[in-house]
Amino acid sequence: MTGLTRGSVRPNQWLRNLNAKIASIPMILTALVIFVGGTAWTVVYSFTNSKLLPRLKFVGLDQYERLWEAPRWIISIQNLAVFGFFSLIFSLVIGFVLAALMDQKIRFENTFRTIMLYPFALSFIVTGLVWQWLLNPQYGIQSIVRSLGWESFSFDPLYDSDIVIYGILIAALWQGTGLVMCLMLAGLRGIDEDIWKAARVDGIPMWKTYVLIIIPMMRGVIITTLVIIASGIVKVYDLVVAQTSGGPGIASEVPAKYVYDYMFLAQNLGQGFAASTMMLLTVAIIIVPWAYLEFGGGRKRG
């Protein structure tokens, strides 16, 4: 790699392409200082007993032990698991069915797509507040059904700690399924028309073609969608803040809210760092196998 062997064409490796390097300084800083540095910093400080201010006094796994003994964290994790499981299943299934319907060469496709996707343009705060109002037991859906004659009807997820997470799930699905539908539709459109013709010639019924041929062919799109939904689920925060503020009690707490509350409200930084490191671990468990499948196996770019 010495300059001499390369001859005199390239006088200095560092000055080559200097403008491109200068232009990339923001990217390099972000990648190294914030993404690598910041993450490492948080992980390191999660092993300290920092309270109001970060201090480098190591206490081993103390913070993690306390974290996993905290009822609030346990509830947060349970909520995340339930919410994550159902939103993955429902958004994939609903998204796919909607995409399949949209793919039937229908009229007004643009109108339908516009309607299904508009909630995605709204913030989680707006989504949460609308559904808070719709699920209001005194005026919302529950009271409507009751006024129609079904007096004993009960559906007030936001005030029932057992089912509050499903109330949040409804809002999240309303906001996000449009996106899944769009991704799936793009996947469906990427499939060769000839496959459909061949299936039709062979007399395979439509649903069977979807299940046995199309879905396996869309493996890539489905996995990418899964990763996108999953990494969004781990971050869920605003929606809960707006819709329930974690209530009733602590019944709808989620990890991201735990982190924020301990870092900025309870002034117990160590707990916040430990909790956020657990979040990082969760994402890593989702992302690493996917990245390995997608980019591994020697076919790396660049």
Next chain:
Amino acid sequence: MDNLANKSALKLDEAEDTRIKAGPRGSKPRSALSRRNIIVYGTLILVAVYYLLPLYVMIVTSLKGMPEIRVGNIFAPPLEITFEPWVKAWAEACTGLNCDGLSRGFWNSVRITVPSVLISIAVASVNGYALANWRFKGADLFFTILIIGAFIPYQVMIYPIVIVLRELGVYGTLTGLVIVHTIFGMPILTLLFRNYFAGLPEELFKAARVDGAGFWTIYLKIMLPMSLPIFVVAMILQVTGIWNDFLFGVVFTRPEYYPMTVQLNNIVNSVQGVKEYNVNMAATILTGLVPLTVYFVSGRLFVRGIAAGAVKG
């Protein structure tokens, strides 16, 4: 497809007939009221109603007076339309001690969104251009880190950023928040621009190089004018994303600079006073209005933006 046959023999004949005439190419003609059509359109219309209902309820609620809300049901159209809740939400609603309404949050959001969008796009487009056309040693490594970083939960990096901003003396200010938005917009935008520039014909770039144009000249004179569509896509992505942000607004600004989403949440979820659902809904619509307008105006470009964001190159 088979359902078509079940309905009526007459219709089947018609369908068969036209299909033979049209040949195997093109879509199969169908009668408007076949069972298949009823199922497909019926489901889609039901779904569309479900998606539209919350928007409808929001609008209807915001136009009613409180007495009407207390006695009526949320789906009923207003008996007496009033715009008072809108005025109140915009100019009088209280957060803490301030009672100047959402307008404060709106202008804060404007002051946050405009510079954040411009700066993040400027930085990321130059980055993407350098990555696509002027690759240097190590560039791909940084880019890979950047893309992986997009998946790291923000909560992991928030506190170190607070420290960095405090050291720079911009913690709690609008400048600080603009920096944060630029940082977190970078992965997706850089990817977007890199892929777009890499798709442009290389001959153009080479010809300009032969003519002696340098890094910035090529960017400004050739790449920029050719890439307006992708800039629009990036703009849509960033305007909606930054306007809708809540977490960064809450963490990195002082209360007087709170963006609209944060202020909206504080207004609606404040525990003091009587709940005014009509004012709350008016405030909610007002906050959603900017991204909704962007969405309805941009149409297909919005879809393209999120698809580009979602599907990795």
